[in-house]
Amino acid sequence: MNTFDKKSTLLWLLTVLVVFLVAIAFGLTMRMEQAEITEIGPLNFYILMTSHGLLMAGVWFVAGMAGIQFILSRYVEVPRWGSVFAYVCTVLGVVVLLISTLLAKFHAGWYFLYPLPFYAKGTEHGLLLFMIALTILGVGWLMWSLVMLASILKKYSIAQALAWHHIAGKDGPAVSPFILISFVSLIGVTACILAAVVLLVLYYLEFLQNGGMTSDPLLMKNLTFFFGHTLVNEMLYLGLAVLYELFPRMAGKPDYKTSWYVGISWNATLLIVLFAYFHHLYMDFAQPVAFQYIGQIMSWFAPLPAAVVTIFSVLTTVYRSNMKWSLASLLYFFGVMFWAIGGVGAILDAVIANNFVLHNTQWVPAHFHTYNLLGNVFFSLAFTSWFADEIGEKKIAPGLVKVIFSLLVVGGVGFVLAFYLGGALSVPRRVDMYNEIVSEGITLAKLAVVCASLYLVGMIIYTIDFTRRCAGQLFS
Ligand code: HEM
Ligand SMILES: [Cu+2]
The missing domain is CATH 1.20.120 (Four Helix Bundle (Hemerythrin (Met), subunit A))
Structure with missing residues (x-):
């Protein structure tokens, strides 16, 4: 392990732990308010709720990044600037985010559903600061994802990284589940951050025109949940990719191989996760009915490939092992x-x-x-x-x-x-x-x-x- 990888991962992880403690304290305070132990009032409650939700979603995404980057450097060369850039953007983004909520009182919830931010923007600069925070985080994470995808593609072709040759029954070149799952998740992360970019641009336009232009609320809600649903799912998969790499060794078993069914299941996951978000719009009567059916069916299918294969693998790994x-x-x-x-x-x-x-x-x-x-x-x-x-x-x-x-x-x-x-x-x-x-x-x-x-x-x-x-x- 080289010193840079060691120190940068350590810094990422320490930062994650500290931010996590702060975010838990916010969540605990919300629960104390609901239990009538404290009396901070509705405005402060929603300020904490917004900060808590975003800090949590962000910090655990970042923890996934740290793991992916560390393990990926076992396989391919990962440029250092990607990590440094993403770290600086993350810390800066979190600081501006906390200023926008705690000081400037922005309080529209973690997915800031349109048009709520224009009503719950807090003080004069609350909404603007909030949008700037999201822009900084978005740029940092998008760059990081692209850098990671590019480093995978330097060694593997797209078809190889998606393990299509393993699905076709060929043995080589060996692509580990870690590479496959990281690749699939990074594509999803890139797609959902691109949706967030469109969303933010529409917010900036409306903000700058001071109400002279408005957006279609249904479009905004679709963009919001394509982004939010996908991000929280993919961040979980980042953690899983690392599990596939580390868990078998912990049990004293041989490394996992990408069998045809592991290949198929993660290729299916790549698509399914992008269409399941429709389940956030069941109550929107204006949404085309066909999307409601797609949302329903994709939500049923969503957990099958990734979860069933993972649970099966983990259980068989532990069974009769020297764990x-x-x-x-x-x-x-x-x-x-x-x-x-x-x-x-x-x-x-x-x-x-x-x-x-x-x-x-x-x-x-x-x-x-x-x-x-x-x-x-x-x-x-x-x-x-x-x-x-x-x-x-x-x-x-x-x-x-x-x-x-x-x-x-x-x-x-x-x-x-x-x-x-x-x-x-x-x-x-x-x-x-x-x-x-x-x-x-x-x-x-x-x-x-x-x-x-x-x-x-x-x-x-x-x-x-x-x-x-x-x-x-x-x-x-
Ligand atoms: C012990 C730790 C935690 C505590 C005490 C806590 C507490 C809370 C509370 C009280 C709420 C508001 C619930 C309501 O709607 O009435 C909430 C919302 C939320 N929490 Fe947590 N939470 C914790 C951990 C986490 C973690 C680990 C994550 C994600 C990785 C997370 C993400 C969220 C999100 C996204 C919301 C929704 C915010 C919104 O509606 O805008 N929380 N949490
Ligand atoms: Cu969802």
Whole structure:
């Protein structure tokens, strides 16, 4: 491992951990408000909600990037400037984002659904600062994705990187699942950021013309969810690509090979994920009906290839293996299982008949927190733990592994359970007070506060231990 890769990955991971702690604190404060423990008022609630959602989506995307870039350098030469550029844009973007929300009071929610930003723009410069933040992040991440795609294409042709020769039954040249999944995900990331560019341009035009020009709300909503749905799915796949590379070794098994069915399933995923976003527009009667059918069918198919193949691979890897359970392998294994549970919650919501009832209830944060907080986050923390074991001079104490893992699982499960129960009881999402609406929401919020605090404590211990073991390497 060369020094640049080591230090840059370490810097990325430390940054992710610190931003994660801040974002959890924001989420906890929101839950305390809903539990009537604090009284920060609706404006501050929505400021925190907007900051929390975007920080979380951003930081775990970035964690996926760090893992991909580190492993990719085992296969191909990855230009260093891509990483430096993306890091600078990320830090700058996050700072401007926090200024736009915390100081300039922008509060339109993480996907800022049009035309809400023009009404929830906060102070005079809130919306402008927010758009600038997204532009900086978008440019940084788009460049990074293109640099990674280009470095893969220097060694493999497009057909090879998509493993079409493996699907046709040929053995060589060997393309690992890591390359295939990274390539598929990076194409998706590029597509959805390009949609975000169009979206932002339309926002800038309307902003500059001061209302003299407006956009078609249905088009804006389609662009928003093509971007948002795709980004959060692809960021999970970035973490999975790394899992395919690291997990079999942890179990003392041979590396995964790209068999024909792994090839087919990720090629299918490439397409399906781009069309499933229609499920966010079931309530939009103006949307062409054919798209509603496509959304429904694609949502059913979405989890099949990637999730079923991954779960099958992970289970067969663990079965009769010499797995030495470390924090990294525990997080990978349970991350995949929780991802599956969150996925079932997602499909239930993406069935049109159910969506009439579940739409905009806490069922929505329930399912996406499950596969994020207990899935995607676990994947990236697994990589982080593996990385710390590789470079750290000191080992993690076995007792500490148990403490951290229990706090994350017990805290995380209890936290999402409160959302699921809220969803089943029709507690609406994105509401700061429940007193006159559904009082069960208050009790559930109290449960969630306790559990989220456990998770937060687990993450604080994790971060301290990671820093203690690795931070010295930054300056060595
Ligand atoms: C213990 C950690 C966390 C806590 C305490 C927390 C808390 C919350 C709360 C209270 C809400 C508002 C729910 C509502 O609509 O009533 C929320 C929304 C949200 N959270 Fe989390 N969360 C946590 C972790 C995460 C993670 C890991 C992610 C993603 C990787 C995430 C992404 C989001 C998003 C995207 C929203 C929606 C914001 C919006 O509606 O604009 N959260 N969270
Ligand atoms: Cu979706």
